[in-house]
Each structure stands twice: as structure tokens, then as C-alpha cells.
Amino acid sequence: MNVTINDVAKAAGVSTSTVSRVISDSPRISEETKQRVRKVIKELNYHPNAIARSLANKSSKTIGLILNTEAETLVRNPFFIQAMTGISQYAQENSYNVMFAYNKSEDGDLDIAVRYVNSRSVDGIILFTSRTNDKCIGFLTRNNFPFSVIGRPDQTEGVLWVDNDNFKATNQVTNYLIMKGHSRISFLGGPQDHNVSRDRWEGYKKAMTVHGYSIDKSITFQDGSFSEEFGSECMLNMISAKEKGTPLPTAIVTSDDMQALGVLKAMRKMNVSGIAVTGFNNVPISLYQNESFTSVDVNASKLGFFAAKLLIGKIEGRKNLPTHYIVPTNLVEVKPFY
Amino acid sequence: MNVTINDVAKAAGVSTSTVSRVISDSPRISEETKQRVRKVIKELNYHPNAIARSLANKSSKTIGLILNTEAETLVRNPFFIQAMTGISQYAQENSYNVMFAYNKSEDGDLDIAVRYVNSRSVDGIILFTSRTNDKCIGFLTRNNFPFSVIGRPDQTEGVLWVDNDNFKATNQVTNYLIMKGHSRISFLGGPQDHNVSRDRWEGYKKAMTVHGYSIDKSITFQDGSFSEEFGSECMLNMISAKEKGTPLPTAIVTSDDMQALGVLKAMRKMNVSGIAVTGFNNVPISLYQNESFTSVDVNASKLGFFAAKLLIGKIEGRKNLPTHYIVPTNLVEVKPFY
DNA sequence: TAATTTTATGCAACCGCTTACACAACACTA
DNA sequence: TAGTGTTGTGTAAGCGGTTGCATAAAATTA
Numbered sequence: 001m002n003v004t005i006n007d008v009a010k011a012a013g014v015s016t017s018t019v020s021r022v023i024s025d026s027p028r029i030s031e032e033t034k035q036r037v038r039k040v041i042k043e044l045n046y047h048p049n050a051i052a053r054s055l056a057n058k059s060s061k062t063i064g065l066i067l068n069t070e071a072e073t074l075v076r077n078p079f080f081i082q083a084m085t086g087i088s089q090y091a092q093e094n095s096y097n098v099m100f101a102y103n104k105s106e107d108g109d110l111d112i113a114v115r116y117v118n119s120r121s122v123d124g125i126i127l128f129t130s131r132t133n134d135k136c137i138g139f140l141t142r143n144n145f146p147f148s149v150i151g152r153p154d155q156t157e158g159v160l161w162v163d164n165d166n167f168k169a170t171n172q173v174t175n176y177l178i179m180k181g182h183s184r185i186s187f188l189g190g191p192q193d194h195n196v197s198r199d200r201w202e203g204y205k206k207a208m209t210v211h212g213y214s215i216d217k218s219i220t221f222q223d224g225s226f227s228e229e230f231g232s233e234c235m236l237n238m239i240s241a242k243e244k245g246t247p248l249p250t251a252i253v254t255s256d257d258m259q260a261l262g263v264l265k266a267m268r269k270m271n272v273s274g275i276a277v278t279g280f281n282n283v284p285i286s287l288y289q290n291e292s293f294t295s296v297d298v299n300a301s302k303l304g305f306f307a308a309k310l311l312i313g314k315i316e317g318r319k320n321l322p323t324h325y326i327v328p329t330n331l332v333e334v335k336p337f338y
Numbered sequence: 339m340n341v342t343i344n345d346v347a348k349a350a351g352v353s354t355s356t357v358s359r360v361i362s363d364s365p366r367i368s369e370e371t372k373q374r375v376r377k378v379i380k381e382l383n384y385h386p387n388a389i390a391r392s393l394a395n396k397s398s399k400t401i402g403l404i405l406n407t408e409a410e411t412l413v414r415n416p417f418f419i420q421a422m423t424g425i426s427q428y429a430q431e432n433s434y435n436v437m438f439a440y441n442k443s444e445d446g447d448l449d450i451a452v453r454y455v456n457s458r459s460v461d462g463i464i465l466f467t468s469r470t471n472d473k474c475i476g477f478l479t480r481n482n483f484p485f486s487v488i489g490r491p492d493q494t495e496g497v498l499w500v501d502n503d504n505f506k507a508t509n510q511v512t513n514y515l516i517m518k519g520h521s522r523i524s525f526l527g528g529p530q531d532h533n534v535s536r537d538r539w540e541g542y543k544k545a546m547t548v549h550g551y552s553i554d555k556s557i558t559f560q561d562g563s564f565s566e567e568f569g570s571e572c573m574l575n576m577i578s579a580k581e582k583g584t585p586l587p588t589a590i591v592t593s594d595d596m597q598a599l600g601v602l603k604a605m606r607k608m609n610v611s612g613i614a615v616t617g618f619n620n621v622p623i624s625l626y627q628n629e630s631f632t633s634v635d636v637n638a639s640k641l642g643f644f645a646a647k648l649l650i651g652k653i654e655g656r657k658n659l660p661t662h663y664i665v666p667t668n669l670v671e672v673k674p675f676y
Numbered sequence: 677t678a679a680t681t682t683t684a685t686g687c688a689a690c691c692g693c694t695t696a697c698a699c700a701a702c703a704c705t706a
Numbered sequence: 707t708a709g710t711g712t713t714g715t716g717t718a719a720g721c722g723g724t725t726g727c728a729t730a731a732a733a734t735t736a
Contacts (some may be wrong), residue, residue, distance in 0.1 A: 017694075028715085032706080033714080049393075050458060074419055075420060078412075081418065084440065092441070094421035111618040335371065340722095343722060387721085545735070
């Protein structure tokens with residue numbers, strides 16, 4: 001039905017191997033023959049069949065992407081789609097395709113990984129998860145299947161990963177607040193089974209102790225979810241603690257913009273103001289506020305880009321490759337509503 | 339390296355064709371043999387190679403997705419990622435893979451489509467674009483390549499598409515405002531080269547005329563972009579027109595939540611209040627406001643789901659399939675900040 | 677019991693491309 | 707001039723499956 005390498009070979013009066021070699025620009029073919037074959041290829045509008053090529057090369061030139069996140073998060077946090085654009089960009093630059101599968105169920109990601117690996121439809125996988133003891137990582141490692149992870153995993157031994165320096169990020173943002181004159185600074189952390197949560201906590205702690213400020217347990221919260229609810233809850237908590245004599249913080253370092261939004265909503269609700277809030281991800285919250293709000297932009301598309309770079313480097317067996325990339329973050333002052 | 343159908347055949351003492359038939363559960367194989375072969379398959383942990391299968395079947399069992407949207411839009415509007423989850427869901431239920439490629443450049447989508455089609459790495463394509471005279475649609479149609487479109491295209495002849503009833507949506511939301519007592523209602527439209535813009539305009543117009551309300555040209559705006567800027571611009575425009583005697587509307591029907599946000603920001607800036615605003619897409623804007631704000635949820639994941647359904651139906655040559663689906667919308671009252 | 681049909685399986689070609697190896701033609705060396 | 711090396715191209719065997727056709731064995735019919 002479609003024009004194949006055979007048709008080209010016949011039309012050009014050469015063998016298929018010659019055509020194949022012309023396509024890959026092999027030095028073993030004379031310039032003359034190359035010209036002739038290329039002309040026929042143009043005329044017949046021939047394009048190699050990617051699947052046949054994959055079979056012969058034992059390589060699909062495709063990377064798989066597994067999204068195993070709550071739809072809610074996917075929708076509110078542009079992180080994922082941004083990372084995906086970065087992945088797609090690097091993949092295209094290197095003639096790779098990108099497959100993705102979304103599955104929100106627990107262990108759904110593992111099922112997909114198993115399918116990808118067994119059917120050999122992808123050459124490697126990019127994981128978004130970075131939970132401690134991730135099952136996918138275990139599975140892929142055991143099967144010696146190329147993969148890279150967005151978010152530093154628990155066990156980095158033999159794993160390719162990209163991440164921000166989360167320690168540095170909260171350290172920086174805390175220092176920034178301190179520089180602005182704050183000393184009583186609250187902290188809201190993320191789930192304890194994410195490394196990112198521990199790093200962010202340490203970064204905050206370091207900045208505080210270096211400046212000689214105490215860490216008040218009553219205004220630091222850990223093992224929370226990256227959600228609005230958790231943010232509101234913590235803020236309300238602090239507001240009610242105030243009545244029992246615990247003064248409110250003058251600034252709050254949160255681990256996610258959703259948390260920050262929750263904090264701001266609770267502040268608004270309880271008519272509290274004048275507290276500087278910081279978050280992560282530069283989510284387009286666009287809220288009307290006269291509060292000071294700063295977000296750490298994690299540069300998600302770069303994270304995706306480098307995750308793809310690491311993975312494809314591994315697939316192609318390139319030598320002397322880094323095992324990870326640290327993508328810089330930058331502070332973004334979120335413009336108030338007016 | 340990996341266990342193939344040959345290994346299974348040898349181990350089970352049958353031919354590869356028998357193994358193949360066992361896998362596809364052919365009725366021509368005896369129950370006894372099936373059992374035996376299946377046992378070997380388990381023991382050897384055999385999984386068919388998807389690529390070899392694709393080559394033999396001349397079908398990749400993969401659909402391609404082309405994202406050709408400004409990164410800014412992709413990030414702010416959850417529409418795309420939502421649609422993608424819907425597509426992925428239907429694809430998985432039907433054993434299809436999903437490939438995606440992101441390219442924001444003008445005609446980048448066409449390049450990707452050409453690559454997908456020529457290399458035959460996908461069996462069909464889902465387009466997000468619905469610009470009038472879309473080049474991709476033309477290309478795919480000419481090549482008789484299966485595709486479906488999210489967003490009713492200009493020429494529906496022979497095209498599979500899904501969309502909301504955009505006429506009905508703005509009609510409904512306008513009626514809703516009228517029901518609430520509004521009669522002087524402004525309208526902000528989208529780009530004229532999108533069908534959706536015309537439909538939304540007509541829906542608004544119909545509701546207004548049916549109720550005998552005039553359409554005041556000075557408070558209706560068309561051919562705008564789906565952006566905050568356009569929203570602000572129109573609002574500022576109306577505010578300054580007020581000084582020249584044109585009264586402000588009491589409600590504004592916009593074609594996008596970003597436009598609505600722009601309107602709200604401009605109102606805030608100019609200290610105008612008490613105008614009901616509506617938008618589209620149920621974007622998580624989370625703004626602090628005491629204004630009334632209603633969004634039309636377009637049910638993006640359903641749109642994706644049905645686009646995949648139409649496409650896969652076409653690919654598999656199913657008969658008596660619909661040529662399009664209309665996905666219902668629903669009004670969402672966006673909760674104010676408190 | 678022989679003829680016919682049904683059932684279960686194997687053979688081999690094919691999907692479209694890559695590549696190790698063979699080999700002819702020519703150029704160079706001794 | 708025979709021997710050796712280089713260059714350009716073809717042959718054929720894969721890659722890992724699917725499937726039309728042939729066929730042997732078993733079941734059915736007359």
C-alpha cells in the first residue's frame with residue numbers, strides 16, 4: 001500500500017541494503033549512487049517505516065512517561081504539563097517520541113511501567129514520582145531498564161535524577177525573609193515520604209539557626225499534604241494558638257503554592273493581615289491580595305528537559321554522563337491583584 | 339536476550355504459529371494445547387514484543403496527540419492536561435498507547451503530523467486545534483489518515499470531532515444572568531478564526547433578543563484573545579465610556595476565565611464593583627473577590643475521552659459510529675475567597 | 677469400511693528494515 | 707604480473723511476530 005524500501009530499490013536499480021545505507025548516509029556508498037537513490041526517494045515520496053526500523057534496530061526511539069498524580073493536583077499545579085513540554089522538546093531534538101499514560105490509582109504507575117517494559121514499546125521511562133521506596137524504581141532497577149526520575153529519589157545509587165536544590169531553595173527564601181526583617185518565621189512542610197519535604201525543612205532550619213533564630217515548634221508543621229486544606233488548617237491553628245499566648249509569625253514559608261493559598265484564605269477569613277507568605281511552583285493563583293507573596297519557581301520545563309537528557313544519554317549508552325542535574329530555582333514576587 | 343515466541347514454542351514443543359494463536363485465543367487451538375502453552379508462557383515470563391506485533395499487524399496501536407499551544411496558555415488553562423487524561427483513559431481501556439508532541443511554533447503541529455503519518459508510528463491523531471482552515475486537518479484528510487478534533491472544525495464534512503454546544507453554553511449562562519435580574523449584559527468574544535467564538539456570540543445574542551433586550555455594540559467586544567489583557571482592556575474601555583454617557587453593564591459574559599480575570603482585575607483597579615462576571619473552563623483562579631463569578635465547566639476530560647473514542651472507532655473500522663459528540667457543560671459558581 | 681468432513685497443528689511467506697559477510701572490480705605494491 | 711588492499715554493492719539472514727494454506731489425525735457420515 002505504502003511505498004517501501006523495496007520500491008525505492010527497484011526504481012533506483014539497486015538493492016535494499018544500498019537504499020538503507022543511503023538513508024543512514026553510510027560512507028561505504030559512492031556519492032553518485034547516493035544522489036541517484038535520493039532522487040528516487042524524493043520522487044516516490046518515500047519515508048522509512050518507523051516500526052520496521054524499530055524492530056530491526058531493537059529500539060523504539062520512544063520514551064515513556066508515567067503520570068500517577070491526583071487529577072486535582074494535575075489541574076491546579078502546572079508543574080506536570082510544564083515538565084512534559086520540556087521532555088517533549090528534548091525528545092524531539094533527539095528524534096525520540098514520547099508516550100504518556102495517566103493513571104491515578106495506587107500502583108497504577110507500576111502496572112504501566114510493567115506494560116511498557118514487557119512489551120518493549122519504549123526504550124526508557126521517566127518517572128514523576130519520588131516517593132521513598134518507590135515501587136517503580138525498584139522494578140525498573142531490577143530489570144535493568146533505563147529510567148530517570150524527576151525529583152531526587154531515596155536511593156540515588158545507580159539512579160538518574162533531576163531536581164532542584166530544595167535545601168537551598170527554602171534556605172534562600174528563608175534568608176530572603178530574614179533580610180526583609182522577619183525573625184519569627186513559620187514553616188509548613190510536605191509529606192514525609194517525599195525527600196523534597198525533608199530537604200525543604202532542613203533548608204529552612206539552617207537559615208533560622210545560622211541567624212540565631214529559634215525554631216518554634218508551635219509554628220512549624222510537617223508531614224502535611226501539598227494542599228490548600230493543610231495550609232488553611234495550619235494558619236487557623238496558629239491563629240487560635242495566638243489566643244493562648246503564642247504570637248503569630250510575621251512570615252510563613254510553605255512548601256507549595258496550594259498550601260500558601262490556604263494560608264492566605266485563612267488569613268483573609270480570620271481577618272489577619274501583614275504576614276509575608278512564600279510558596280513553591282509559581283502556580284498562577286492570581287489572587288487579589290495586598291499581602292506579600294513570593295513563590296519559588298522550580299523551572300519545571302527544565303526539569304523535564306534534563307530528565308529526558310539523562311534518560312536518552314543512558315539509552316544511547318553515552319559515556320561520562322552525569323548521574324543527575326540540579327536545576328536552579330528562582331524567586332518570583334507574585335504580583336498582587338493591583 | 340529477551341524471551342521470544344520461539345523460545346516458548348520450543349519449550350512447549352509446538353510451532354510459533356500455535357503460540358501466536360494461543361495468545362490471540364484462537365478457537366482453532368485445542369483447550370489442552372492452550373493450557374500447556376499458557377503454562378510455558380507463565381514459566382518463561384514471556385510477553386509479546388509490541389513492535390514486532392505492530393509490524394506484522396500493520397498497526398501501532400498508538401494514537402498521536404499534537405499540542406500546539408502557547409506555553410502560557412498550557413500552564414494557565416487546565417483544559418489541555420484534563421483532555422489528555424481523558425484521552426489516556428479511553429486509550430488504556432482499549433489497549434492503545436498515546437504519544438504526544440509539544441511544539442508551539444506556527445505550523446509546528448503540521449510538521450509533527452507529517453512526521454507521525456509518514457513514519458507510520460501512530461494509527462491516528464487527535465488535534466486540539468480548531469482554527470478555521472486548519473492545515474493539519476487538510477493534510478490528514480488528503481492523506482486519508484484517521485484523526486479526530488477537539489473543538490468543532492470549520493468543515494465538519496468527513497471529520498470526527500467533539501465539542502461542547504458553545505451556543506447553548508453562552509445561551510444558558512446569559513439566561514442565567516437574565517434570570518438573576520440582569521438586562522444590560524456585556525459580551526467578550528474570542529478570536530474570530532475559532533468557531534467557538536462565533537457560537538458563543540450567537541448564544542449570547544439569542545438569549546438577549548429572546549428576552550427583548552437590546553445588544554449594545556458599545557459593550558460587546560469580539561475577535562479578542564483568550565487573555566487577561568483583553569479582559570482588562572474591554573473593562574477599562576467600558577469604564578471610560580461610562581464618562582461619555584454609556585452606562586456600565588450589570589453583568590459580563592466572557593468567553594474565557596482569563597478574560598474574566600482581566601475584567602475582575604480592571605474592576606478592582608478602577609474601584610468598580612457589583613458586576614456579575616462569567617467565564618469558561620473553570621480555571622482554578624481562586625481570587626479574592628466579593629464579586630459574583632460563574633464559570634462554564636467544559637468537561638475537558640470527557641472531551642478528550644470521546645475524541646479518543648471516535649478516533650479508535652474509526653481506526654478499528656467500527657461501523658455505524660457517530661461523527662461527533664457534544665459534551666455537556668455545567669455552570670460552576672466559583673466560590674469567593676471567603 | 678470407505679468416503680467425507682471436521683479439528684488441530686505446522687510450514688513458510690510476509691510485515692519493512694538493518695547489517696554481517698561475500699565478492700567483484702579496480703588500484704596499488706613488490 | 708601475481709598478490710594485496712580498497713571500494714562499492716549485493717545476498718541473505720535476521721528482528722519477533724501473524725496468517726493463508728497444506729495436511730495429518732480424528733470424527734462423522736453413508
